[in-house]
Amino acid sequence: MPTDRFPVEAGHIMMFARSVGDDNPIYHDAEYAAGTEIGHIIAPPTFPQAQAQFNATYRLRPQVGRPWFGSGATPTGVETNSEVGSGGGGGLHAEQHFEYHRHLKPGDVLTLTVRPGETWEKQSKRAGTLTFSETITEFHDQDGELVITARGVGVRTEKPVEN
Amino acid sequence: MTLSAAELTIGETRTAVLVEDLKRTQLVQYAGASGDYNPLHHDELYTREVAGYPGVFAHGMLTMGITATLLTDWVGDGNLTRYGVRFVNQVWPGDTLTGSAEVTAIREEDGEHVVDLAITTTNQHGAAVVTGTASARIDG
Numbered sequence: 420m421p422t423d424r425f426p427v428e429a430g431h432i433m434m435f436a437r438s439v440g441d442d443n444p445i446y447h448d449a450e451y452a453a454g455t456e457i458g459h460i461i462a463p464p465t466f467p468q469a470q471a472q473f474n475a476t477y478r479l480r481p482q483v484g485r486p487w488f489g490s491g492a493t494p495t496g497v498e499t500n501s502e503v504g505s506g507g508g509g510g511l512h513a514e515q516h517f518e519y520h521r522h523l524k525p526g527d528v529l530t531l532t533v534r535p536g537e538t539w540e541k542q543s544k545r546a547g548t549l550t551f552s553e554t555i556t557e558f559h560d561q562d563g564e565l566v567i568t569a570r571g572v573g574v575r576t577e578k579p580v581e582n
Numbered sequence: 583m584t585l586s587a588a589e590l591t592i593g594e595t596r597t598a599v600l601v602e603d604l605k606r607t608q609l610v611q612y613a614g615a616s617g618d619y620n621p622l623h624h625d626e627l628y629t630r631e632v633a634g635y636p637g638v639f640a641h642g643m644l645t646m647g648i649t650a651t652l653l654t655d656w657v658g659d660g661n662l663t664r665y666g667v668r669f670v671n672q673v674w675p676g677d678t679l680t681g682s683a684e685v686t687a688i689r690e691e692d693g694e695h696v697v698d699l700a701i702t703t704t705n706q707h708g709a710a711v712v713t714g715t716a717s718a719r720i721d722g
Contacts, residue, residue, distance in 0.1 A: 431615070438608065438615035439647030440601060445659045456584075457660045464654065464665050465647040472617035479620045489621035494631035512642040516666030570666075579634040580672065 425470045425558070429525040432462045435469055462523040467558060467567050468515070470531060511580070513551060514572035521566050529566070532557045536570065547577025583658045586721040587688050587695050596656050597682040600648045600703065604640065604677045612644040642669035645679065645712050649703045652681040657718035663696065667714030671705070678706040683716070695722040 436446035444451040452460045471477050481487040488497045536553030543549050551574050558567035609623045621628040629638050646667050687698040697720050703712040
């Protein structure tokens with residue numbers, strides 16, 4: 420189940436900008452932002468990815484009543500490593516692309532439309548057979564306008580990537 | 583500040599040190615902000631013993647986010663129209679990342695002036711960790 424509703428909030432934008440080490444005031448200072456050409460706070464370019472926070476069934480966030488695959492008393496909280504694929508080689512992010520029709524701002528309420536793209540395979544010396552799959556996500560705002568188009572490519576590896 | 587076509591030349595490059603000695607705490611910070619709590623990015627025990635990696639490593643999206651700062655510092659706030667990357671090598675705690683963006687085209691698209699950039703972020707060993715492209719609006 421994808422994200423139904425992604426409310427863009429000023430505090431979330433500030434935390435996100437901090438986490439990528441960007442102290443540009445356009446991401447946290449409303450007074451400064453009001454004096455710029457843009458006129459308001461905007462979100463950093465990769466912020467759309469934080470929609471995961473609003474995905475009700477997101478696999479990579481612990482959820483009440485569901486075993487978590489990270490460590491506690493033992494290295495993993497699930498019996499079989501089904502969450503991350505066999506052999507320890509799990510899903511990794513291979514590519515990410517954004518198209519900005521406009522930049523996000525606090526108060527936007529986005530609706531996401533997610534569709535699968537292409538899938539393909541490749542052989543790799545460092546990680547065995549690689550299976551790539553593409554996901555296209557369209558972010559529409561409260562007025563129904565398309566504001567962001569995102570294209571992500573995930574890869575599942577046969578074994579952990581060797582360095 | 584929006585760049586103007588007249589002040590840009592093809593081949594012009596900007597580089598900046600994006601992060602020095604990347605800390606595990608920043609990985610945790612990014613997990614909290616982005617909502618991606620994959621244990622591969624904070625849980626050493628899981629990452630070594632279950633996933634089989636030598637240790638925790640950065641979210642690709644953290645490196646993409648860190649790299650974005652180089653672009654927005656150059657092209658100005660709100661001017662990016664496209665930004666895309668491939669994650670070509672993992673980024674580890676302790677890494678120092680340097681970003682580089684090069685002007686590859688200055689053109690018009692749908693009546694707007696646009697600059698195209700090629701991007702590479704490398705680690706302290708000189709290996710690329712992220713490669714990609716971006717486009718931004720500029721003044722004519």
